[in-house]
Amino acid sequence: MQSLALGWRLLSRAIVSGIHNEFQLKPRAKVKGPVQFVTGCSGFSKSVSKTPNFKNWSFGDDAYFVAKNTSYDVIGVADGVGGWRNYGIDPAAFPRTLMNICERVVVEDRLNLSSPVKVIEASYQELLEQKTPLIGSSTACIVALNREERRVYSANLGDSGFLIIRDGEVVHRSEEQQHYFNTPFQLAVAPPSQQGLVLSDSPSMADSSSFPVEEGDVIMLGTDGLFDNLSEDMLLRHISQLQDPQPESVQQTASCIAEEAHLLSFDENYLSPFALSAIDMGIDFIGGKPDDITVVIAKITSFSDSI
Amino acid sequence: MADNAIARDKITETNKPGTTSKAVLISRFSKEVTDFSSQYGSETSISYTVSNLAGRSNIFPAYGDFTQAAVFRTYGPWWKNVTSSPRKFKRTPPNFISDDYVELSFDLDVYPCKIEVWETYNPGSVVRILACDTASGTDVDDGRVRWQVLWEGQPEKCPDKSRIFSPTLREPLFKTSLIRLELCSTLCHYYTELDCVCMYGTLNPCSDMQAILKQAPTFEVKDCSDADEIVSQTLKYINTLSVSSHQESLDENKDPGHLPRETTDVKQEQVTPTEVTNDETFFEEDPEMGNGYFDDLPDEVIQLILSYLDVPALCVASRACMLMKKHCYDTLQYTELNLQPHWPQINNHTLQCLKSRCHHLQQLNLSWCGGNRGIMQSMTFGNFMKECGSELNTLYLANCKFVDSEVLRLLSEYCPKLADLDLQSCMGLDGIGLIHLTKLKGLKRLNLYRTHVDIHSLIAIIRTSPNLECLNLGSCSRINNFDEVAIELSKHCKKLKSLDFWRSRTITDVGLRALAYNCPDLEELDLGWCPELRSGSCCYLDLVDRCHKIKKLYLTANRTVCDDDLNAIASNCPDLEQLDILGTRQVSEESVLRILQSCPRMIMFDVSFCFSIEHEVVNEWSRIFPNCSIKKSFQQ
Numbered sequence: 053m054q055s056l057a058l059g060w061r062l063l064s065r066a067i068v069s070g071i072h073n074e075f076q077l078k079p080r081a082k083v084k085g086p087v088q089f090v091t092g093c094s095g096f097s098k099s100v101s102k103t104p105n106f107k108n109w110s111f112g113d114d115a116y117f118v119a120k121n122t123s124y125d126v127i128g129v130a131d132g133v134g135g136w137r138n139y140g141i142d143p144a145a146f147p148r149t150l151m152n153i154c155e156r157v158v159v160e161d162r163l164n165l166s167s168p169v170k171v172i173e174a175s176y177q178e179l180l181e182q183k184t185p186l187i188g189s190s191t192a193c194i195v196a197l198n199r200e201e202r203r204v205y206s207a208n209l210g211d212s213g214f215l216i217i218r219d220g221e222v223v224h225r226s227e228e229q230q231h232y233f234n235t236p237f238q239l240a241v242a243p244p245s246q247q248g249l250v251l252s253d254s255p256s257m258a259d260s261s262s263f264p265v266e267e268g269d270v271i272m273l274g275t276d277g278l279f280d281n282l283s284e285d286m287l288l289r290h291i292s293q294l295q296d297p298q299p300e301s302v303q304q305t306a307s308c309i310a311e312e313a314h315l316l317s318f319d320e321n322y323l324s325p326f327a328l329s330a331i332d333m334g335i336d337f338i339g340g341k342p343d344d345i346t347v348v349i350a351k352i353t354s355f356s357d358s359i
Numbered sequence: 360m361a362d363n364a365i366a367r368d369k370i371t372e373t374n375k376p377g378t379t380s381k382a383v384l385i386s387r388f389s390k391e392v393t394d395f396s397s398q399y400g401s402e403t404s405i406s407y408t409v410s411n412l413a414g415r416s417n418i419f420p421a422y423g424d425f426t427q428a429a430v431f432r433t434y435g436p437w438w439k440n441v442t443s444s445p446r447k448f449k450r451t452p453p454n455f456i457s458d459d460y461v462e463l464s465f466d467l468d469v470y471p472c473k474i475e476v477w478e479t480y481n482p483g484s485v486v487r488i489l490a491c492d493t494a495s496g497t498d499v500d501d502g503r504v505r506w507q508v509l510w511e512g513q514p515e516k517c518p519d520k521s522r523i524f525s526p527t528l529r530e531p532l533f534k535t536s537l538i539r540l541e542l543c544s545t546l547c548h549y550y551t552e553l554d555c556v557c558m559y560g561t562l563n564p565c566s567d568m569q570a571i572l573k574q575a576p577t578f579e580v581k582d583c584s585d586a587d588e589i590v591s592q593t594l595k596y597i598n599t600l601s602v603s604s605h606q607e608s609l610d611e612n613k614d615p616g617h618l619p620r621e622t623t624d625v626k627q628e629q630v631t632p633t634e635v636t637n638d639e640t641f642f643e644e645d646p647e648m649g650n651g652y653f654d655d656l657p658d659e660v661i662q663l664i665l666s667y668l669d670v671p672a673l674c675v676a677s678r679a680c681m682l683m684k685k686h687c688y689d690t691l692q693y694t695e696l697n698l699q700p701h702w703p704q705i706n707n708h709t710l711q712c713l714k715s716r717c718h719h720l721q722q723l724n725l726s727w728c729g730g731n732r733g734i735m736q737s738m739t740f741g742n743f744m745k746e747c748g749s750e751l752n753t754l755y756l757a758n759c760k761f762v763d764s765e766v767l768r769l770l771s772e773y774c775p776k777l778a779d780l781d782l783q784s785c786m787g788l789d790g791i792g793l794i795h796l797t798k799l800k801g802l803k804r805l806n807l808y809r810t811h812v813d814i815h816s817l818i819a820i821i822r823t824s825p826n827l828e829c830l831n832l833g834s835c836s837r838i839n840n841f842d843e844v845a846i847e848l849s850k851h852c853k854k855l856k857s858l859d860f861w862r863s864r865t866i867t868d869v870g871l872r873a874l875a876y877n878c879p880d881l882e883e884l885d886l887g888w889c890p891e892l893r894s895g896s897c898c899y900l901d902l903v904d905r906c907h908k909i910k911k912l913y914l915t916a917n918r919t920v921c922d923d924d925l926n927a928i929a930s931n932c933p934d935l936e937q938l939d940i941l942g943t944r945q946v947s948e949e950s951v952l953r954i955l956q957s958c959p960r961m962i963m964f965d966v967s968f969c970f971s972i973e974h975e976v977v978n979e980w981s982r983i984f985p986n987c988s989i990k991k992s993f994q995q
Contacts (some may be wrong), residue, residue: 118931156427160405180890182426183408183968184944185918244894244919244945 089184092303146188189240277343448697457541457702469560483515764792833861845870868898887915967992
């Protein structure tokens with residue numbers, strides 16, 4: 053009798069726990085919310101004396117932009133090719149106009165930014181639609197964050213580039229595009245006399261990539277003036293000091309990085325990354341590389357944490 | 360400043376008459392450009408295109424020639440007295456001067472009390488502001504969509520600075536979210552450019568507009584001249600003309616309802632031909648009573664007097680008496696018919712009513728008519744053409760939404776004498792429709808600006824039109840090989856005088872040379888924004904070497920134009936009147952001066968964005984050559 057009661061108790065307990073398990077809610081998979089960029093920009097012109105006459109978004113012959121539309125946060129840089137100065141052309145005009153047009157294209161929101169190459173293509177075409185006869189060339193690198201998807205899409209033409217840094221290490225980087233040493237891929241509009249004689253790469257030559265991002269990731273976008281003077285280790289050290297996603301802190305980090313790069317670029321005894329690759333090519337060179345420096349830091353934070 | 364805030368909480372409504380409702384002013388920038396007549400930029404671009412008019416301000420208060428502005432295709436008088444100029448129609452009311460229009464939608468229906476047009480280059484071209492009643496819906500049979508003219512005026516010559524243009528509007532009859540601006544840039548020194556449009560309004564009809572307007576920031580308020588007042592007075596006067604002293608007793612017996620009621624409505628809406636052309640409402644007349652002195656006038660004199668009336672006035676006058684009806688319905692009064700100024704009133708019904716009077720119709724302007732809401736149907740148009748198209752030689756259908764393949768087929772069938780056809784911006788057309796034009800053997804002038812014509816149809820039309828004198832292929836973006844088009848023209852259309860190749864991306868020196876060698880009568884040639892034409896190929900030298908009659912040559916934004924080209928033009932084109940070399944770095948001041956010296960007939964010379972030509976020198980030349988308007992545009 054007792055065993056029967058025990059058996060019954062066990063059975064009923066099993067049934068009840070079984071029913072209980074059926075109705076127990078499975079823990080829901082946590083849906084990750086949208087993210088956004090918090091950006092800081094800094095840089096130095098190579099020639100200290102020149103004061104830029106453009107209101108914003110340029111350092112020397114470098115230019116950059118920061119923009120957003122309904123789905124994307126976008127940053128971009130363009131490095132103007134200085135050789136045009138010899139032809140009496142201001143090398144800064146082309147990259148500045150290009151970046152301004154990119155900003156317009158992003159804000160007008162007519163293109164699908166999951167393919168930022170299209171932004172470069174569209175901006176290059178719009179550049180040709182200007183009444184002003186623009187001449188010059190530059191690299192172009194654009195990184196677009198889809199806030200809902202938590203994914204960055206990038207397009208890079210030339211030797212500007214970006215790193216994605218997570219937990220103190222580089223998890224993704226752009227590919228440099230060069231024809232030969234110190235001659236990057238570049239978008240160009242040549243003067244009529246030089247048609248066909250000037251290096252001019254099509255926007256479709258740009259390298260594309262996409263990468264998923266997390267809160268806390270840092271994207272560092274810069275021109276070659278930055279990466280030629282600071283090694284990745286030095287950059288990681290700066291980023292590790294960026295603790296919070298406040299705009300002031302991000303801006304501070306960007307300024308520190310730009311300043312160190314600027315100082316080292318004039319150091320004649322410093323074994324810069326540029327010197328190292330020169331030596332690799334068999335060129336006997338030591339010291340920093342004086343160049344225009346532009347750095348754009350974008351820290352990924354949750355969208356709701358907007359300040 | 361205007362921003363897109365609704366103060367929802369603050370709206371209080373009172374329905375009691377006589378109380379002042381505390382309505383709140385809502386302001387909005389436009390959301391989208393839904394329609395426009397023409398634009399400077401290319402069809403897929405965001406530079407100098409009319410779509411830039413939507414949204415917030417991007418330029419103001421800066422003043423200058425910026426890519427973010429909305430710019431139309433033409434300005435000033437430079438397209439008005441040339442070979443390609445359209446025919447000037449008789450009976451055009453003097454207050455209709457619009458060259459271009461743009462329609463803007465907003466995201467909210469309001470009773471508009473203030474509309475601001477932010478002008479950032481060469482202001483003063485807005486001449487009409489209209490509001491559309493979309494809420495009342497459309498009656499497909501009647502096709503009635505209401506437009507109200509909120510303001511109309513004359514173009515102004517303004518100082519060189521940005522301004523916010525906000526004229527005093529009439530009281531709105533209905534809520535609206537669709538505004539139309541009409542512009543006339545004849546007085547502008549250079550292209551007029553607009554930044555954005557802002558509308559202020561209330562959700563409920565407001566009795567005290569002045570109090571409401573005090574909430575809105577005022578910049579410049581312009582008084583409108585009430586041109587309609589003059590028209591209505593004239594019409595009233597005309598109505599009295601047909602009634603003499605003998606008729607007075609007759610009138611006293613009449614039902615006052617038979618008098619044209621439209622005169623009171625004229626201020627708000629123009630008279631519709633339909634309302635006065637319904638045959639059934641004609642009153643009985645006593646045949647023994649005469650028409651006073653009108654019986655003594657010869658018919659020809661009456662016809663001459665009536666030829667000064669515009670179409671609505673003609674229709675109103677027809678209701679006066681049987682004599683007037685006879686004369687006003689005479690088909691000889693309707694050989695030339697301009698319905699463009701009355702576009703809001705033109706629909707299926709109008710055409711049907713006019714049919715019986717238009718059997719001798721030779722020139723018809725239906726540009727801008729028909730809207731895009733099914734107001735005009737190809738069947739009605741077809742019936743009209745069947746009855747009235749046999750003598751038609753000129754037909755303008757610019758921006759007519761109802762024009763499709765069927766319409767062109769009907770034209771080719773019923774209008775064999777058609778010589779001048781304007782189909783610009785008829786987006787409903789493609790190659791399948793346009794191929795019907797091959798049946799029109801007498802085509803002399805054809806305007807296909809901004810249409811989707813394909814190369815096969817175009818070549819077919821060219822092959823069957825040996826008499827072609829004027830051809831406009833501007834912004835025909837579906838054509839992928841303009842050299843082929845040029846070669847066909849050179850083979851078949853030797854009488855070509857005017858050719859518009861604006862933005863023909865693919866034309867090269869091969870095509871241009873073919874034209875130069877075979878079309879010696881060329882007077883007007885627009886090669887603006889054709890990047891594949893290279894001066895180095897000597898195509899420009901060949902052109903002016905062969906075509907000495909050139910009066911108007913546009914080489915806008917061709918970066919290769921150089922001194923050699925200008926010197927050749929100076930030597931070979933003595934009749935040159937207009938030259939545009941915008942945007943080339945390769946020309947020097949000497950060669951520009953040589954043209955001014957060698958071409959005494961020059962009236963327009965555009966050297967904007969030519970880096971070597973300084974503003975000071977241009978000012979100097981303007982003094983020395985006062986007959987030539989030298990253009991040097993700038994960005995501030």
